[in-house]
Amino acid sequence: MSKINLTRRSVLQTGAITGAGLALPTYLSAASHSGFTNAPTGDTVTLGFNVPQTGPYADEGADELRAYKLAVDHLNGGGDGGLMNTFSSKALQGNGILGKKVEFVTGDTQTKSDAARASARSMIEKDGAVMITGGSSSGVAVAVQALCQEAGIIFMAGLTHSNDTTGKDKKANGFRHFFNSYMSGAALAPILADNYGKDRKAYHLTADYNWGYTTEEAVRTSTEAMGWETVAAVKTPLTQTDFSSYIAPVLQSGADVLVLNHYGGNMVNSLTNAVQFGLREKQVNGKNFEIIVPLYSRLMAKGAGANVKGIFGSANWHWSLQDEGSKAFVKSFGTKYGFPPSQAAHTTYVQTLLYADAVERAGSFNPCAVGEALSDFQFDGMGNGPTLYRGADHQCFKDVLVVKGKENPTSEFDLLEIVEITPTSQVTYDASIFGGELGACNPGA
Amino acid sequence: MEAIILQVLNGLDKGSAYALIALGLTLIFGTLGVVNFAHGALFMIGAFCAVTLSRIISISRTIIDDSQTDFLGNPLKVDVPYVYDWFGQATGDVIIDWAVPLSILFAIPIMVAIGVAMERGLIKHFYKRPHADQILVTFGLAIVLQEIIKYFYGANPIPTPAPDAFRGSFDFGAAFGFDPNVIIYPYWRLVYFSFAAVIIASVFAFLQFTTFGMVVRAGMADRETVQLLGINIDRRFTLMFGMAAAVAGLAGVMYTPINSPNYHMGMDFLVLSFVVVVVGGMGSLPGAVLAGFLLGILESFASMREVLTILPGLNQIIIYLVAIIILLTRPRGLMGRKGVMED
């Protein structure tokens, strides 16, 4: 049968193709001879901005995207230069990166690890992105970080707060500027002890997934060290929308503090429900009942509305900071978009600049050279005070903000006030405590 | 003991939301024989009616206040709602405060109109099509509706508080001789529960005691015969669709102070409300209500920490576990009729 011959021929052809593939193992790079994936060849360089554009975190993603566009503008010499003027490293010239004009592609993570990886892969394989950045959850950050490690791309994490990202799942090609659960706990505990006393009984509601676990653990350990007692910790499903049945038993338990280890929609709903129950007007053990939200974001505060008033939490950055860097960033963001930036916008903007600066200092886009330039890099002027990008786990160490919901907001963006700037030394930990293996950097091709 | 009473209360409240949505779904299914996956979207639109009305009420003119500055150091722009100008600040504040209850009046005509438009414009063409097609087209519609809402209102939840009068909670314990502070329940949730009870009762009364309702029930049982009697059953069914949409919408309006509404709240409820309807038995109105309350109460019990220490993760699966057990022991749910949706 001639048809069988055809099949055999196609098998032979496939064999030839795979043979060629073997002879030339590349991870999709037109310029494989340059020794790393997606080496920019022309007079432009492409960055990949992978943020949630659909799903519950879409607004956060939109703010990240605004910040990225602003960063690209500044890198290419547009606008007022923003943080480039206050950044302690002066390697960036405003002429792109290494003289190449910065271009970017955007993608939608949908806050799902599969979609995020698909989007990141298309940026790497199709658009030739040399760096991927963004994301609004730790699940996505860990997934995309692992992909970038495999592909030989630098990953600059966006908003991800779990210890895992630079803990047990850390990767040599991945870097995080945002703070983490451990730092939240360490920064919050002393302030809580000062304001609420050392003799408190805490009740935890914890989102039932990795980030929730690490946050609960961090807050628990650090508050217990201050003398607090943990009465109970109950896990709540991610898909839960009405938290009444978790909140109702809190008063009965004898606890006088409720800690909501929730983020995003979970946090908005659980806090709203808790305030609805009138918990904050109650007196237990002769003390005012208090509620704590370990991780705050402005968008969440906006969603919860007046319920956040007077509630303590921690944040990576806030636009009301008065250092030169923060003022410069708020000014250029505010002028362009008409409202102050969120902490998600800040961290993504800073990450982009840090990457560009590292490339300039390394003199190459090679991920290994960039990684080396970022490791143990000390800088200032980016809004968080003196900061160290620790080489051992690629985590930034900087001051952490303890914030409180504002009692009398003057605008819809003025929802939080800074209570305390916890110094770096107080939130620093040993790189080995979360396990994990950084591995060696992978330049790809 | 107190803990159990508390969770029953919780369950009734949760259950009333489930029951309201399931009731609307069953009304549509029972009358028109259409499986409406866009029902969650109707619930969501109802919630956004409340958001819209509170925005309309707070429409403001902007004055520039030179004594204060905004974040960029420019003079602060202060919004003054027009209601202040018209009614004075005190009355204006009360109107803004009562936006959610006021939206009930605003939402009813809108929801009925949306329901009727949906039935006439889309669903009508799907009566003769297989159930799978109905599910799919309404699912598509649900996606479109929620994306439209997202386009205008963003993805972030929008706080829509209850009037100040309903802040705080009622202390059942103190009222019934238990220790104070043990059985407390927010006023607004009590309002929600009573509201749901009234709506459910009026739907049943409407079907049971009015001529219109009688005809509709007859139509549900045997559509052709009723038509042969010269009654325009289609028009009544269209109105029933509008009514079901209004029930879903009102459930949404009143739900906004409990949880800040967002564009995907309908999808969050969709799967759950279908489980409720199926557990109750397809086509049975009492079944839907019963299953709504039953699942609400069981869900509340499963979230108790005494239960979770023995069976961790039970709160994650309780609804589905109950659904499986009920469907395996009672083939057509609690009160389902034979032959409905079984092919």
Add this chain to the structure above:
Amino acid sequence: MFGLEYKDSRMLILVAILVALAPFMLNPFPEGSGMAQFNAGYPDLMQRFVIFGIFAIGFNILFGLTGYLSFGHAAFLGVGSYAAMWMMKLLTMNVVPGIIFSVLVAGVFSLAVGWISLRRSGIYFSILTLAFAQMSYSLAYSVLTPITGGETGLQPKVTDPRILDGSLAEGTIAKANFFGLEMGSSFELQLGSWLFTFNAGYYLAAVVMLIAFYISIRIFRSPFGLMLRAVKSNQQRLNYTGLNTKPYTLAAFVISGMYAGLAGGLMVAMDTQVGAERMFWTASGEVVLMTILGGVGTLIGPVLGASAIKYMENILSKINSDILHQWFAFLPDGLEEFVITLIYPFIGKGWHLTLGLIFMAVVIFLPGGLVEGGQRIANLFKRKMPGKDARDNKS
């Protein structure tokens, strides 16, 4: 060929040719041109086309033939993925054991789920499958975190045992391979300003898909397939004739569950990551959409539907306002803004809206899916041929 009728073997060969030439056909626009945005010929998307094709082909064996609408098939995909990932972590990065294991595990799991769910029919069956899938998702995301990785999922780690593989060279990471051929390796062909990528992983997945497609044709044309169709048209009558239909429907359920597991295993083989969202009910809903969009009960439909949805998800979502501005830069300013305002809600972050609209349009106007659309267009052309109608009328 292979025991197929002429028509079917023609289709199989056609699909094989399409799949083999996909890197060319999906990259019709030259690199760097404005239209390059629409190119789909890069490994990740091509792999997704064939993998979700397999998933939908399998789903169609159950839904298309028996009419049982399962809302829980994503669970089998997820279970298959986890199984394959654990094989790669424990045994070897060679994808073969992982894929085989994923099919087996998904088969066993679907046997259990099917055994229970098939006691009911209609929407009761749908809700039962949905319940199992949602339970799998919820547990995998939370309490099963030690096995599934929970929120952050599972990826290969440098420290994994991989007992069959030799130890890694210093500074390298484990990569999925097929007897040494890395799944990520590609051969690139530059022709003028066109760039075509031939990826090893894609061709492995494509071969698997062709086998899966072939098996599905055989099932469709077998007495077993005929029996399944009989179940769809009138199960009661079959029961009255004394036939027990349960073994047939259960077999169909398990086969389609194994297809889902195979797709899950391949996903891990192509992109070494698995997370619990893969099992969420929307993922189960997606495969239903794919099948209906393409054409239920047709052989090729599910593959077309899967490709269409994945294309929209990956291509439309990446078009942002800057790209629109580039495209319409030739228009006068006011008009440019206007056109962009019109289009903007449907692309980028609005791609869900487009998906919903297209989906509604297909269900309303083309109940038979894209396949019916294709047939209608073909008929249109046939009718236009002069004299053809007359001939047809005579015969």
